[in-house]
Amino acid sequence: MDNQLFTLINIAVMTVVMWITPLQFVPFMxxxxxxxxxxxxxxxxxxxxxxxxxxLFGMIHNFADVVKLLNKENITPSGSNKFYxxxxxxxxxxxxxxxxxxxxxxxxxxxxxxxxxxxAANFDVGILYVLSIxxxxxxxxxxxxxxxxxxFSLLGGLRSSAQMISYELSMGxxxxxxxxxxxxxxxxxxxxxxxxxxxxxGHALPLPNWGIFLQPxxxxxxxxASFAETNRNPFDLAEGESELVAGxxxxxxxxxxxxxxxxxxSNMVVAAFVISTLFLGGYQVPYxxxxxxxxxxHGVLIALCVLVALKGGVLGYIFQxxxxxxxxxxxxxKAEPFFFAYLGYGLALAAIVVLFLSFGWTLPDWAPxxxxxxxxxxxxxxxxxxxxxxxxxxxxxxxxxxxDQLMRLGWKVMLPLALVNLLVxxxxxxxxx
Amino acid sequence: xxxxERTGAQGAEKFYLIAVVQGLFLTLGHVxxxxxxxxxxxxxxxxxxxxxxxxxxxxxxxLMKREDGTPRCTACMLCATACPAECIHIKAxxxxxxxxxxxxxxFDIDMLRCVFCGFCVExxxxxxxxxxxxxxxxADYTRESLVYSKEFxxxxxxxxxxxxxxxxxxxxLTHGPHARP
Numbered sequence: 193m194d195n196q197l198f199t200l201i202n203i204a205v206m207t208v209v210m211w212i213t214p215l216q217f218v219p220f221m222x223x224x225x226x227x228x229x230x231x232x233x234x235x236x237x238x239x240x241x242x243x244x245x246x247x248l249f250g251m252i253h254n255f256a257d258v259v260k261l262l263n264k265e266n267i268t269p270s271g272s273n274k275f276y277x278x279x280x281x282x283x284x285x286x287x288x289x290x291x292x293x294x295x296x297x298x299x300x301x302x303x304x305x306x307x308x309x310x311x312a313a314n315f316d317v318g319i320l321y322v323l324s325i326x327x328x329x330x331x332x333x334x335x336x337x338x339x340x341x342x343x344f345s346l347l348g349g350l351r352s353s354a355q356m357i358s359y360e361l362s363m364g365x366x367x368x369x370x371x372x373x374x375x376x377x378x379x380x381x382x383x384x385x386x387x388x389x390x391x392x393x394g395h396a397l398p399l400p401n402w403g404i405f406l407q408p409x410x411x412x413x414x415x416x417a418s419f420a421e422t423n424r425n426p427f428d429l430a431e432g433e434s435e436l437v438a439g440x441x442x443x444x445x446x447x448x449x450x451x452x453x454x455x456x457x458s459n460m461v462v463a464a465f466v467i468s469t470l471f472l473g474g475y476q477v478p479y480x481x482x483x484x485x486x487x488x489x490h491g492v493l494i495a496l497c498v499l500v501a502l503k504g505g506v507l508g509y510i511f512q513x514x515x516x517x518x519x520x521x522x523x524x525x526k527a528e529p530f531f532f533a534y535l536g537y538g539l540a541l542a543a544i545v546v547l548f549l550s551f552g553w554t555l556p557d558w559a560p561x562x563x564x565x566x567x568x569x570x571x572x573x574x575x576x577x578x579x580x581x582x583x584x585x586x587x588x589x590x591x592x593x594x595x596d597q598l599m600r601l602g603w604k605v606m607l608p609l610a611l612v613n614l615l616v617x618x619x620x621x622x623x624x625x
Numbered sequence: 626x627x628x629x630e631r632t633g634a635q636g637a638e639k640f641y642l643i644a645v646v647q648g649l650f651l652t653l654g655h656v657x658x659x660x661x662x663x664x665x666x667x668x669x670x671x672x673x674x675x676x677x678x679x680x681x682x683x684x685x686x687x688l689m690k691r692e693d694g695t696p697r698c699t700a701c702m703l704c705a706t707a708c709p710a711e712c713i714h715i716k717a718x719x720x721x722x723x724x725x726x727x728x729x730x731x732f733d734i735d736m737l738r739c740v741f742c743g744f745c746v747e748x749x750x751x752x753x754x755x756x757x758x759x760x761x762x763x764a765d766y767t768r769e770s771l772v773y774s775k776e777f778x779x780x781x782x783x784x785x786x787x788x789x790x791x792x793x794x795x796x797x798l799t800h801g802p803h804a805r806p
Binding site for chain 1: 642645648649651652653655656659660661662663664665666667668670
């Protein structure tokens with residue numbers, strides 16, 4: 193196979209993968225939201241939906257949701273603008289799936305003379321692409337609010353679009369500081385830069401060169417702004433139930449509502465990916481840049497085994513104690529922790545060990561690159577899962593802002609702070625020259 | 626004119642982020658404790674486990690029986706009159722017992738209308754109706770099946786009864802055919 197064709201296939205596969213990734217995260221996020229909120233409030237959470245007795249700790253509820261939403265009546269309200277009314281949910285979903293294309297999942301590796309990249313689109317303007325795509329999401333909100341011919345959804349759409357536009361400013365300015373530090377807008381270059389250690393005025397500091405250490409204020413501003421952009425609590429005024437019932441998607445039912453719902457969650461996943469890529473080093477493992485990982489394949493192998501065993505053990509233990517908590521529930525459920533935690537991760541661990549025992553101490557040529565890529569993917573996913581959890585965690589901790597507080601925070605606090613951050617960054621960069 | 630100082634966030638709280646982080650750690654504490662020790666979550670797994678109802682719970686109605694199995698009710702209509710929801714429908718007939726004037730031919734309680742106020746129990750001079758069957762999840766698929774008949778209301782066993790709801794009644798008869806047990 194010639195290299196050009198290989199690259200083409202590689203890019204095509206990565207495009208599909210990055211397009212599907214948010215969709216794969218959505219059921220996980222919904223499950224995390226339900227179980228997370230329950231456990232924060234000292235409840236058990238959903239655990240009733242089942243398929244042949246298997247309940248998977250509430251994950252089967254997602255299947256029940258799908259069946260429920262698909263079977264609901266698909267309403268189009270009278271007096272609505274049919275075209276825009278139908279366009280809005282599809283627009284919302286499409287836009288929320290696009291930004292992930294520029295996220296690198298791992299460093300490029302060489303396998304059998306072919307260069308494999310784990311990034312669908314390596315634009316020069318990477319970050320600007322994310323900003324432009326995410327800002328198109330506001331059209332869906334305005335369209336849905338206006339086209340459904342309802343006062344509540346119109347007010348919700350107006351509020352939500354004003355909020356998104358206000359916070360986009362500080363979001364963009366928070367990123368500008370990052371661009372000044374890394375001197376590039378290409379996402380893969382930014383992530384490569386983050387593998388080194390911080391150097392300040394010629395001294396190396398024992399910190400990875402991550403955005404969160406170089407731009408701590410920028411990180412906080414970006415995080416807060418991304419909460420506002422994804423319409424999450426404490427900024428979820430778009431659906432302030434007490435005033436607006438459900439906000440801009442109040443007139444939507446069935447599949448169209450499901451699309452809005454999924455778009456909301458996949459927006460969150462995208463935000464988690466973008467924050468971890470820009471500010472937490474993306475796929476970089478702290479203190480171990482790609483070259484180090486490639487040079488020590490045996491260390492990576494041991495690290496992979498330990499991490500898989502640890503994750504399986506902790507997950508299995510939690511599932512076990514929670515399964516035992518549910519008295520009166522017997523049968524298949526007793527075996528669930530074993531089958532879905534211990535056995536799965538045990539088999540993965542055994543597969544890794546057996547595979548590499550068969551090679552002996554000298555590993556094949558492809559092994560260092562593949563193992564480094566797997567470890568880096570794991571590092572990225574760990575960061576993404578943390579931010580996914582942060583979205584849930586914050587939602588169930590904080591109360592909602594009032595609308596005037598929201599606008600004051602956006603324009604009078606975040607925007608000046610972002611500008612000051614830029615000024616300070618510029619001055620520090622000048623003294624470093 | 627009195628000027629009232631705003632009592633809101635002060636000092637470090639006003640910076641907000643610190644308070645946010647404090648709040649996050651509060652909920653994180655709950656998460657960690659509950660994850661590794663789920664026994665501390667006091668949850669009742671409802672259909673399998675049921676909490677005991679408090680003793681004063683007004684449950685489902687039942688009609689009390691005399692020793693010979695006939696209804697204690699004499700169709701005096703006091704309960705139907707007291708009922709604010711007008712859910713009790715009684716049709717009286719002559720009783721074959723010479724000591725008792727009337728008895729209910731029909732005694733229907735429309736559970737779809739009943740508001741569980743307990744006025745019927747308080748009004749009854751004969752302790753013929755009680756609301757102490759501990760069933761508070763009354764649901765069915767048709768309206769007709771939720772109009773309880775005399776036979777249904779009398780079809781009970783004393784061991785079903787645990788709520789112990791026993792309000793004071795206006796008349797206390799201590800002897801004669803209508804005496805309370």
